[in-house]
Amino acid sequence: MSKKLTKVVELTGQYAGLIAFAIFTTFPFLWALSVALSEDPSNIWLFPRSFLPTDPGWAWFVRVFNEIQFMTYLKNSAWISLCTIVGTVLVSVLAGYPLARLRFPGRGLIFIAIIGTMMLPSEVAIIPNFVTLKHLGDWSTALLGFKLTGLNTYSGVFLPTVAGAFGIFLMKQAFEQIPQDLIDAARVDGAKELQILWRVMVPVSAPSIAALAIFTLVNAWNEFIWTGIVIQDKAMLPLSVGMFNDLTGPFAVSTSMVMAGIVLSVVPVLIFFALTQRYFISGLDGAVK
Amino acid sequence: MASVKLKNIKKNYTKDVTVIKGVSLDIQDGEFVVFVGPSGCGKSTMLRMIAGLEDITEGELLIGDTIANDIHASKRGIAMVFQSYALYPHMTVAENMGFALKLAGIPKAEVEQRVKHAGEILQITHLLDRKPKALSGGQRQRVAIGRAIVREPKVFLFDEPLSNLDAALRLQMRVELSKLHQELKTTMIYVTHDQVEAMTLADRIVVFNAGVIQQLGSPLELYENPSNLFVAGFLGSPKMNLLDASVVSGDAKGATVRLPKGIAVKAAVDAGRAKANDRVTLGIRPEHIQLASEADQNAIPARVDLIEHLGDHVLAYIEIPGVNEIMSMKLPGHSTDLKYGDAIRVVFPEAECMLFDAEGLAFKRLR
Ligand SMILES: Nc1ncnc2c1ncn2[C@@H]1O[C@H](COP(=O)(O)OP(=O)(O)OP(=O)(O)O)[C@@H](O)[C@H]1O
Ligand SMILES: [Mg+2]
Numbered sequence: 001m002s003k004k005l006t007k008v009v010e011l012t013g014q015y016a017g018l019i020a021f022a023i024f025t026t027f028p029f030l031w032a033l034s035v036a037l038s039e040d041p042s043n044i045w046l047f048p049r050s051f052l053p054t055d056p057g058w059a060w061f062v063r064v065f066n067e068i069q070f071m072t073y074l075k076n077s078a079w080i081s082l083c084t085i086v087g088t089v090l091v092s093v094l095a096g097y098p099l100a101r102l103r104f105p106g107r108g109l110i111f112i113a114i115i116g117t118m119m120l121p122s123e124v125a126i127i128p129n130f131v132t133l134k135h136l137g138d139w140s141t142a143l144l145g146f147k148l149t150g151l152n153t154y155s156g157v158f159l160p161t162v163a164g165a166f167g168i169f170l171m172k173q174a175f176e177q178i179p180q181d182l183i184d185a186a187r188v189d190g191a192k193e194l195q196i197l198w199r200v201m202v203p204v205s206a207p208s209i210a211a212l213a214i215f216t217l218v219n220a221w222n223e224f225i226w227t228g229i230v231i232q233d234k235a236m237l238p239l240s241v242g243m244f245n246d247l248t249g250p251f252a253v254s255t256s257m258v259m260a261g262i263v264l265s266v267v268p269v270l271i272f273f274a275l276t277q278r279y280f281i282s283g284l285d286g287a288v289k
Numbered sequence: 290m291a292s293v294k295l296k297n298i299k300k301n302y303t304k305d306v307t308v309i310k311g312v313s314l315d316i317q318d319g320e321f322v323v324f325v326g327p328s329g330c331g332k333s334t335m336l337r338m339i340a341g342l343e344d345i346t347e348g349e350l351l352i353g354d355t356i357a358n359d360i361h362a363s364k365r366g367i368a369m370v371f372q373s374y375a376l377y378p379h380m381t382v383a384e385n386m387g388f389a390l391k392l393a394g395i396p397k398a399e400v401e402q403r404v405k406h407a408g409e410i411l412q413i414t415h416l417l418d419r420k421p422k423a424l425s426g427g428q429r430q431r432v433a434i435g436r437a438i439v440r441e442p443k444v445f446l447f448d449e450p451l452s453n454l455d456a457a458l459r460l461q462m463r464v465e466l467s468k469l470h471q472e473l474k475t476t477m478i479y480v481t482h483d484q485v486e487a488m489t490l491a492d493r494i495v496v497f498n499a500g501v502i503q504q505l506g507s508p509l510e511l512y513e514n515p516s517n518l519f520v521a522g523f524l525g526s527p528k529m530n531l532l533d534a535s536v537v538s539g540d541a542k543g544a545t546v547r548l549p550k551g552i553a554v555k556a557a558v559d560a561g562r563a564k565a566n567d568r569v570t571l572g573i574r575p576e577h578i579q580l581a582s583e584a585d586q587n588a589i590p591a592r593v594d595l596i597e598h599l600g601d602h603v604l605a606y607i608e609i610p611g612v613n614e615i616m617s618m619k620l621p622g623h624s625t626d627l628k629y630g631d632a633i634r635v636v637f638p639e640a641e642c643m644l645f646d647a648e649g650l651a652f653k654r655l656r
Contacts, residue, residue: 179373
């Protein structure tokens with residue numbers, strides 16, 4: 001009897017903790033959702049009351065679609081994020097592999113230098129990157145006749161962010177986890193170094209790559225300052241910048257519409273997460289032993 | 290299929306530590322060679338050098354007639370089975386087995402056909418669509434072996450492939466490996482520190498210790514004529530009894546040695562190079578010690594310390610007064626009613642006694 005009681009108390013405690021944490025982390029989003037669903041905005045600033053939609057309806061969402069170029073922004077966001085993810089995964093895998101698995105002089109120093117960049121706030125890079133990007137754009141126009149990269153291009157938005165210390169670190173750790181026997185087996189099976197990387201190391205590291213992709217997606221999706229600086233063309237803006245420009249400022253329509261926009265912009269990330277999360281759980285089971 | 294020749298192979302992992310100290314070895318085409326030796330003696334290192342997974346510091350490696358020192362692992366035409374199985378976790382069993390063929394650009398239909406054939410040999414056709422994590426240890430081991438045989442390699446390398454299996458499965462796989470070798474007739478090099486595996490599988494055994502070959506020969510040769518103390522102590526279970534002794538007299542026809550307390554024992558060895566009072570080691574295998582008959586004059590008195598009934602035979606641990614080591618002797622199953630504390634008398638048959646000099650080298654046996 002008392003054993004059962006302890007168990008109940010224990011479970012209650014665990015659930016209470018988890019629920020408290022869930023509320024703590026989701027309540028801004030819940031509030032935004034509730035406000036966006038309230039066709040009548042009169043209660044949105046009242047504390048507990050605002051969490052229950054007043055006059056529930058889709059009106060604000062419809063207005064978001066009608067009054068700003070939501071679909072254009074969404075498409076731009078998706079494109080920028082996709083490029084950032086692909087670029088980041090590519091760079092991190094290609095940099096993480098030699099750092100984890102190959103022996104060459106200066107390896108430790110290079111790794112420390114890469115990790116060292118984590119110490120600097122990213123804002124430090126804004127001005128040098130802007131100047132570099134402008135010159136790259138000018139050279140590109142002069143040499144090729146078109147703007148391969150430069151200000152007001154998408155590559156200008158994502159290129160400076162793809163080589164991140166975090167991603168390289170994550171992939172290095174993941175590759176170090178892979179048993180040496182697996183690599184040796186592939187080598188004896190006739191795989192060259194790059195085949196080992198793409199056909200064995202990368203698939204086996206899928207959980208880490210999925211994690212990296214999600215982190216990168218969230219960062220790229222929410223990126224605001226740098227994108228706002230590089231892109232001048234309104235039709236090229238992603239959601240974060242475009243919606244902020246359109247829905248806030250002196251001509252702002254209403255808080256409710258901002259919230260509806262925010263909710264709409266979060267949904268794609270949630271969908272992506274739902275689709276990729278199963279990769280987190282499949283691991284190295286059955287590889288060795 | 291190919292022979293493998295090692296010519297004075299050396300290996301250093303770091304500048305000052307030599308792990309393999311000059312190994313020369315000729316392995317014939319189609320031979321089953323087993324490397325045995327204690328942990329850390331360099332068996333895996335040898336195998337990995339043959340596979341191309343480690344650089345050879347010095348010496349020459351020939352696979353077939355070509356010098357293979359600088360050939361990349363992927364081009365040597367060698368298949369290796371790892372102790373940890375090393376199956377690709379993201380591929381099905383069939384994909385695991387076909388991976389090497391796919392890399393070699395062999396058409397899909399042929400890959401499938403060869404994978405199926407290997408699956409039949411190893412009786413794993415019903416597992417072909419599973420991922421490695423849904424297999425038992427023994428099944429994984431079969432897949433690992435299957436992955437090696439589909440390639441029809443020139444040489445098979447096995448690094449302790451059975452050491453993660455339980456005793457029954459190990460026995461079964463051992464028999465299957467033996468059959469496999471008879472069927473395929475491919476050169477096989479097999480590393481183990483299980484001497485039963487070595488004795489049963491090998492055409493020839495290579496005994497390593499501390500990076501050098503101690504002895505090489507057929508299992509029986511090594512068992513009956515160990516060239517030194519290390520090999521004598523390493524092969525055989527329970528171990529050969531090794532007793533300190535000193536020479537009384539010795540010539541080309543035989544030797545007489547004295548155990549502590551003046552017990553004299555004769556050994557049928559060519560002791561021409563021994564002098565009186567040399568320190569030697571007398572060796573006798575447990576199955577060769579006999580219980581003495583009443584009449585025997587030369588019998589050695591002993592006391593029973595422990596009896597182990599193993600069904601088909603009985604192991605008796607006995608103590609001889611003056612001798613520090615406890616000796617083991619193997620007796621037929623139901624033939625004895627010995628018990629703890631019994632005083633017995635034993636004989637060491639002259640023909641079965643071996644003698645090793647102070648450096649541990651064996652005197653040649655006379656037979
Ligand atoms: N990568 C390495 N760097 C340095 N030393 C190594 C390396 N690999 C092995 N050694 C050393 O080389 C020696 C031989 O190792 P090896 O793995 O060949 O032993 P082994 O005979 O296979 O032993 P076991 O039966 O335990 O597998 C050991 O002393 C080991 O410490
Ligand atoms: Mg080993």
